[in-house]
Amino acid sequence: MNLYPQITHEPEDQYHAQSKSGKVMSSHLLALFRRSPYKYWATINGLTEEEPKPEYALGRAAHKLILEGTEAFNEAYIVTDGPSNPKTGAPYGKTSKAYQDWAQTLDREPVSTADFADIERMREHCRKHPEIEKLLGWGGEPECVVRAELEGVPCQIRMDWFSPETGITDLKTCRDIEFFDGDCRNYGYGFQMAFYRAVLRKATGLNFPVNVIAVDKTEFNIAGVWLMPEAELDVCERMNTAALKRFRDCKERDDWPTGYEKVRIFSNERRS
Numbered sequence: 001m002n003l004y005p006q007i008t009h010e011p012e013d014q015y016h017a018q019s020k021s022g023k024v025m026s027s028h029l030l031a032l033f034r035r036s037p038y039k040y041w042a043t044i045n046g047l048t049e050e051e052p053k054p055e056y057a058l059g060r061a062a063h064k065l066i067l068e069g070t071e072a073f074n075e076a077y078i079v080t081d082g083p084s085n086p087k088t089g090a091p092y093g094k095t096s097k098a099y100q101d102w103a104q105t106l107d108r109e110p111v112s113t114a115d116f117a118d119i120e121r122m123r124e125h126c127r128k129h130p131e132i133e134k135l136l137g138w139g140g141e142p143e144c145v146v147r148a149e150l151e152g153v154p155c156q157i158r159m160d161w162f163s164p165e166t167g168i169t170d171l172k173t174c175r176d177i178e179f180f181d182g183d184c185r186n187y188g189y190g191f192q193m194a195f196y197r198a199v200l201r202k203a204t205g206l207n208f209p210v211n212v213i214a215v216d217k218t219e220f221n222i223a224g225v226w227l228m229p230e231a232e233l234d235v236c237e238r239m240n241t242a243a244l245k246r247f248r249d250c251k252e253r254d255d256w257p258t259g260y261e262k263v264r265i266f267s268n269e270r271r272s
Contacts, residue, residue, distance in 0.1 A: 003164055006203040007144045015145055015158050020044060024147065024154040025247070027195040031188050034243045041256035059173040061111050062119045062215070066126055067142040067161055067171060078108040079116045121221040122173070131225045132213055138165035148202035151244040157199045167208030168196050177216040177224055184212070184226070193228050194236035 019026035022044035033040035042048050065073040081091040083102050091112075092099040103110055111119070126132045140163030147156045161169040170193060174180050184190060193210045201207050210233060215223040250256055 004204055006148075007141075007146055007162065009141075009143060010145055012143070012158075015156070018156060024156045025150075025244070026156055027192040030195060030240060030243055030247070031191060033247055034191075034239075036259045037246070037250050037256040038258040040247075041250075057109070058111075058115050058119070058217070061109070061115065062122050062173050063160065063171055065119050066123045066215075067136070076108060077111045078106060079111050079113060081112050082110060118217065118221060122215045122223065125221050125223040126213065126215060129223050129225070132223060135163070135166050135169045135211055135213065135225065136161060138163040140164075140166065140169070146200050146203045148199050150198055150202060151241060152248055153244050155195070155199050155244075157196045159196060159200070162200075162208075166211070168193070168200065168210045169213060170196075170211075171213045171215070174214050174216050176218050177214055177222045180214045180216075180224070180226065183214075190228065190232055190236040191240060194233040195240050197233055198237050198240065 016026075018024045019029050020043075029040055029043070032043060039048075061073070061077055064076055082094075082099050084091050085098070092102075094112075126136075140161050142161050144159045144162040145156065146159070147154065149155065159168050160171045163169070170189075172180075172183070172189070174183050189212060193212065197208065197210055210228040212226045212228060213223065214226065215221060
């Protein structure tokens with residue numbers, strides 16, 4: 001990684017604090033701005049806070065084990081089902097006060113035995129996949145941070161995996177891999193990956209390929225690889241660029257519209 005001194009590593013909370021404070025733009029916050037400038041403004045000013053979602057917790061744990069290995073996983077997580085309800089003999093639910101109070105006493109984030117079994121199967125299927133093996137090799141590293149200005153806006157990315165040979169690789173957990181193409185559209189993964197590519201290109205002067213690994217949460221835990229075509233990324237990048245220009249304008253004028261100021265015309269036709 002000495003070839004690219006622009007690529008660094010830092011703790012996840014330190015990285016996210018930069019964008020949450022409004023100092024730099026992230027792909028997540030740019031997506032929020034595209035939907036509504038006001039939502040971006042309210043978020044960085046602490047007027048709203050995202051509720052933690054259990055499925056995100058499982059995804060983070062899977063990232064840690066698959067990309068960083070067992071040692072890193074054990075430093076961050078403890079596999080346990082937690083305290084049991086004396087009335088039922090079953091473990092308390094993760095959203096219960098008893099479970100939450102117990103989790104606060106731990107020095108690591110708990111992962112249930114059932115979730116850990118799923119994560120281990122995910123890792124095994126990734127290891128057996130010939131294309132994933134190629135992507136996660138070649139002297140690559142996980143959680144690579146890069147910062148650069150796009151359209152005069154300080155931006156940052158934290159790549160799941162970067163290799164000088166294979167470029168940017170992102171790992172996504174999904175409900176069912178058969179519908180992952182739809183997930184890419186619904187969750188704006190193309191915009192995210194275009195943003196990553198643009199920031200890395202600005203920092204290094206090089207355009208790297210982009211691949212996404214998907215592994216599902218069904219009982220099969222199937223893994224696959226999606227190449228993000230240059231042409232698709234180019235379209236998303238143009239839209240990101242337009243959004244960054246609007247962002248710069250909103251910031252200069254300190255005007256953050258909701259995006260719903262004008263009257264809309266109802267249509268019963270479905271929009272894609």
